[in-house]
Amino acid sequence: xxxxxxxxxxxxxxxxxxxxxxxxxxxxxxxxxxxxxxxxxxxxxxxxxxxxxxxxxxxxxxxxxxxxxxxxxxxxxxxxxxxxxxxxxxxxxxxxxxxxxxxxxxxxxxxxxxxxxxxxxxxxxxxxxxxxxxxxxxxxxxxxxxxxxxxxxxxxxxxxxxxxxxxxxxxxxxxxxxxxxxxxxxxxxxxxxxxxxxxxxxxxxxxxxxxxxxxxxxxxxxxxxxxxxxxxxxxxxxxxxxxxxxxxxxxxxxxxxxxxxxxxxxxxxxxxxxxxxxxxxxxxxxxxxxxxxxxxxxxxxxxxxxxxxxxxxxxxxxxxxxxxxxxxxxxxxxxxxxxxxxxxxxxxxxxxxxxxxxxxxxxxxxxxxxxxxxxxxxxxxxxxxxxxxxxxxxxxxxxxxxxxxxxxxxxxxxxx
Amino acid sequence: xxxxxxxxxxxxxxxxxxxxxxxxxxxxxxxxxxxxxxxxxxxxxxxxxxxxxxxxxxxxxxxxxxxxxxxxxxxxxxxxxxxxxxxxxxxxxxxxxxxxxxxxxxxxxxxxxxxxxxxxxxxxxxxx
Numbered sequence: 001x002x003x004x005x006x007x008x009x010x011x012x013x014x015x016x017x018x019x020x021x022x023x024x025x026x027x028x029x030x031x032x033x034x035x036x037x038x039x040x041x042x043x044x045x046x047x048x049x050x051x052x053x054x055x056x057x058x059x060x061x062x063x064x065x066x067x068x069x070x071x072x073x074x075x076x077x078x079x080x081x082x083x084x085x086x087x088x089x090x091x092x093x094x095x096x097x098x099x100x101x102x103x104x105x106x107x108x109x110x111x112x113x114x115x116x117x118x119x120x121x122x123x124x125x126x127x128x129x130x131x132x133x134x135x136x137x138x139x140x141x142x143x144x145x146x147x148x149x150x151x152x153x154x155x156x157x158x159x160x161x162x163x164x165x166x167x168x169x170x171x172x173x174x175x176x177x178x179x180x181x182x183x184x185x186x187x188x189x190x191x192x193x194x195x196x197x198x199x200x201x202x203x204x205x206x207x208x209x210x211x212x213x214x215x216x217x218x219x220x221x222x223x224x225x226x227x228x229x230x231x232x233x234x235x236x237x238x239x240x241x242x243x244x245x246x247x248x249x250x251x252x253x254x255x256x257x258x259x260x261x262x263x264x265x266x267x268x269x270x271x272x273x274x275x276x277x278x279x280x281x282x283x284x285x286x287x288x289x290x291x292x293x294x295x296x297x298x299x300x301x302x303x304x305x306x307x308x309x310x311x312x313x314x315x316x317x318x319x320x321x322x323x324x325x326x327x328x329x330x331x332x333x334x335x336x337x338x339x340x341x342x343x344x345x346x347x348x349x350x351x352x353x354x355x356x357x358x359x360x361x362x363x364x365x366x367x368x369x370x371x372x373x374x375x376x377x378x379x380x381x382x383x384x385x386x387x388x389x390x391x392x393x394x395x396x397x398x399x400x401x402x403x404x405x406x407x408x409x410x411x412x413x414x415x416x
Numbered sequence: 417x418x419x420x421x422x423x424x425x426x427x428x429x430x431x432x433x434x435x436x437x438x439x440x441x442x443x444x445x446x447x448x449x450x451x452x453x454x455x456x457x458x459x460x461x462x463x464x465x466x467x468x469x470x471x472x473x474x475x476x477x478x479x480x481x482x483x484x485x486x487x488x489x490x491x492x493x494x495x496x497x498x499x500x501x502x503x504x505x506x507x508x509x510x511x512x513x514x515x516x517x518x519x520x521x522x523x524x525x526x527x528x529x530x531x532x533x534x535x536x537x538x539x540x541x542x543x544x
Contacts, residue, residue, distance in 0.1 A: 120509055167531045168418045170508040178510075 008053030015061045016045060020136030021221060023065055025108035027073055028133075028171060034115075034161050036073050038133060044069035109134070110225045111171050117186040118169050125160035126189050132157055134221065135214050145211050146196070183226070187235050187296060190218045194239050198246075199400070212243055230290060233278050234297030240275035241303035244268040256406040260312035272307045279304050298327045317346035334363035342373050350380040368397035372407060384414045417505040419463065419532040420512040424525040426499035430470050435499060435525065448522040456504060461515060463503040471497035499525065503532075 020041065027037035044065045058064040116129040127146075131137045137145075143153035163169065174182040197211025219236040226232045248266040251257050279300050286293060293301070302323045309315040324340035338360055345353020354377040357370070364370035375390035391411035395404055426435035436442035456462035471490040478485045490497055502519060506512040512529050520527040533541075 118509075120513065166533075166537065167529075168508040168512075170510050172508075172510075174510070 004056050005053040007057055011052055011057040011061055012045065012048050015048065015065060016136055017217065019062045019065055020045075021109050021112065021134045022062070023069055024133050024136075025112040026066065027069055028112060028115075029108045030070070031073050031077065032171075034133065034164060036076060040069040040073035040076065041065075041136075043072040047072075107225050109221065110173050113186055113222065113225070114173055114182060115164060115169060115171050117182075117189045118164070119182070119185055120167065120169060121160050121163065123189070123192070125156055125163075126185075127192060128153060128157050129160050130189050130218065131193065131214060135218060137210075137214065141210070183229065183231070186222070187231060190215050190222065191235060191239075191296070193218065194242075198242060212239070212246070215239060216243060230282050230285060231294045231296050233282050234294065234300050237275040237278035237282075237300035238296050238303060240271045240278070241300060241307055244271035244275065244307065250402050254402055254405060255409065256400070256402040258406070259306060262312075264309075264311065267307065275300065276304055276307070293326075295327060295331055298323050298330075302327075315346070317343055321347055334360045335367070335369075338364060338367075338370055338373060345377055345380075350377045353377050354381065366397065368394045368403075371397065372403075375407075375410070379410070379414060387411075388414055417507060418512075418534065419503060419505050420509075420516075421528075421530045421532060422502040422504060422512075422516050422519055423498055423528045423530070424500045424519075424523055425496040425528070426525060428471055428495055428497050441524070445522070445524045449519075452518055452522040453502075456502070456515070461504045461506055463505055465500070465502040467500035468498060 023041045023044065024034075024037045027040050028034050031037060031040075047068050048061075048065060052058070052061075112133060113130075116133055117126045121129070124146075128142055131142045131145075132139065139154045139157060140150050142157075143150040146153070148156075173179070193211055194215035197213075197215060216236070216239050219232075219239050222232045223236050244267050245259075245262060246268070248262040248264070249257055279297070282290075282293065282297050302320055305316050305319050305323070320343040321340060324336060324343055328336045328340060338357060341353050341356035341360070344356060354374065357374055357377060360370060371390045371394035375387045375394060378384075378387035378390055388411055391407055391414075395407045395411070398404055398407070431437070433439055433442040436445060453462065453465055456465070474490040476487040476489065476491045478487075500523070504512065504515060506515060509529075509531075512531075516527045516529045
């Protein structure tokens with residue numbers, strides 16, 4: 001019996017990671033209702049949590065969950081249909097387009113991805129729905145991750161599902177003409193979840209591992225569903241290479257450690273290898289005539305230049321400048337130009353970097369990394385007074401405690 | 417099939433050419449909108465469409481009291497008012513949004529897309 005207990009709990013955790021999205025997506029397709037799908041999936045897992053530790057893990061956990069959830073969904077629809085037969089029809093999600101044999105593989109999970117990340121939903125609703133319906137996080141977990149009251153998060157999710165039903169947001173993979181743009185929107189949601197965990201702006205924890213882990217899990221799911229897409233591979237590589245540095249990024253005293261001061265031996269070699277292999281695959285695909293790399297592939301490549309350097313001094317900054325230059329051609333945003341200027345300072349010196357950075361003052365005056373970058377360049381040029389003022393601006397603008405600690409130390413180390 | 421309201425908003429104080437800067441712009445927008453309406457008809461999306469006189473011509477009526485009360489002007493005091501609308505039928509929101517994008521280009525205005533209640537959703541309201 002006690003053997004069952006431990007094995008049961010472990011199997012449930014694994015099944016939750018592996019089967020939740022498939023379960024919800026399949027139920028949504030079969031019953032045409034996200035509410036029914038979500039509830040039935042949750043009930044099936046609750047039943048598993050009761051039974052598996054007691055009776056043992058079934059030989060096919062995924063099949064057991066599907067059967068149980070389907071029965072729960074039918075029970076619920078039967079209860080409701082006695083009350084109001086036609087009510088259900090109003091909630092139907094639908095796909096009345098003919099199947100496209102040449103289109104992407106019609107995995108139900110892919111339909112669910114595009115419904116959760118539909119551009120007619122507010123970004124915060126897309127994030128919440130994706131984490132709930134695809135990631136399987138509870139409403140309480142999502143609320144905690146985004147520092148929102150649980151009731152407010154529940155309302156956000158309920159409202160989004162109501163809009164999907166009332167406005168007839170389709171449960172379907174977009175047509176070939178639209179898929180690239182829609183997929184970019186999906187990747188943006190996943191990357192937002194990752195960054196929320198990695199660069200968390202508020203609260204006590206400098207890192208929120210639950211969110212970075214969840215984003216990587218979603219990235220892996222997308223990669224499994226769309227194995228030939230370069231940007232899907234690029235985003236996963238980017239997240240892996242960034243996450244590999246997780247434990248070196250914050251010191252024991254809770255201070256942010258910048259790339260040049262990190263203990264490179266603490267970087268996770270498994271994640272680095274996986275991310276690098278994905279990138280290599282993309283380089284081969286592009287060389288073989290594939291589409292040119294988009295933003296995530298370029299960002300991943302920039303990270304790979306860092307992870308390939310045995311010490312900070314060995315960093316091939318000229319490659320990084322070139323990669324940011326290519327990125328700026330796709331995305332000429334001031335933030336990309338700021339990053340390029342910082343890399344340029346390593347190649348051509350801090351004066352050249354600062355001249356580039358200063359051109360961005362109008363756009364980035366409220367962005368703390370801008371002031372942090374300026375402060376560092378001014379420090380290297382011996383302009384201590386101006387550097388101190390820039391550190392003060394950066395400290396005032398960031399809400400992240402680890403970053404504040406780092407910036408404060410750097411400021412206080414300035415000579416007179 | 418789901419029905420959607422496509423609303424177009426324009427300035428509360430229109431110029432002599434409605435919400436358009438010049439007469440040429442106005443005529444071009446009318447022609448493009450007409451062509452778009454023909455397409456809606458051909459493809460079976462069209463239910464109804466029309467443009468409205470300026471909001472200053474509206475009268476607000478409250479008939480809930482003993483005698484109806486009439487007030488000159490629109491109900492909402494805003495800088496922009498409903499200037500025209502379409503009622504269309506579309507298979508789902510993606511189709512409606514694609515049509516709304518074309519409508520917006522044709523009439524040179526921002527379009528709001530809103531689903532009508534279906535019979536089933538009204539029924540769900542009435543019978544809890």
